[in-house]
Amino acid sequence: MRILIADDHPLTLMGTKVFVESLGYKIEDVCSNGITAFNLILARQPKIAILDINMPGMDGLEVLEKVHRQKLPTKVILLTMHKEMTIFKKANQWGVSGYILKENAYDELQKCLETVKKGEQYISKNLENDLVIDNHSAGQNYAIDKLTFTEKKILELIAQQKTSKQIADMLFISEKTVEGHRTNIIQKLELPKEKNILLIWATKHFK
């Protein structure tokens, strides 16, 4: 299996190369900027490209984007110090195969390479932790954890005896939106269809 590695810091590049070789892989090419990396991907179609994000010329994300747009067979692993979800989301849009942080690379690169080799996606555990918190607000045991930030905010105001109209004005959203949230909250909490059920629930849980 042919692998390409690109990183603009010579020592990191060498370190990654030696480490990946020690895992029993053969490194076909190494380079220190994105443009060369992309040209090598075009010319030699390695199975996997391990790319840094911050590189002169063309950064790792741009290389990924081009590989994605041109439907090249090379699988891209981004090895980066960027933990920001926005950057990961962008990379994910462009079909990134692996996303790991440099700080955890020593523990994760092997697993990542094995996963990507099988044609699956590997996302750093450390990034996924944030993702879980972002999207599912960890642990679904408590009913309240199923609610989004906005829904909780609305419940808080319902508990303060505010009407939908008042809540809408206070939060700069439309009354319709508030009503929509109320319906969703009742569904998520699986509350029975009774009059004022949300107010009763809210006063009990937000005090």
Place this chain on the structure above:
Amino acid sequence: MFDKIGLVPNIEQLVERIQNQNNFFVSTEMNYSGSLSSANELQIYRIIQESLSNIIKYANAYAAKITLVEQPGNMLVEIKDNGKGFSIKETLNSGKAFGLHNIIERSRVIGGEAHINSSADGTVITINIPVKI
């Protein structure tokens, strides 16, 4: 990395962070397709960041709203809250309002003008930036 991500997703991320960290509600209405340079987008992001941080620190508001609207030849940025308001003149002359001066100055740098209106019902910062068509 700001320019890779674009203005709207960056603002969304900022809003999400502020909501979770400060338990403060921010609604958004963003209609923007990229008529500004990324350097100017960054200035707008900083203005919004500064405004929200002021609101959280001082305004005692229930919520804030961020509006971005692209109109023909003009881009409108508005940050409003329903907090207690403040005396603009007094604050600007207090020698301490770096953040506020910053907002005004950044607006000027991108060729726009910041208007600040404040009353006991809240504060609105409006910035109009002419956009070449």
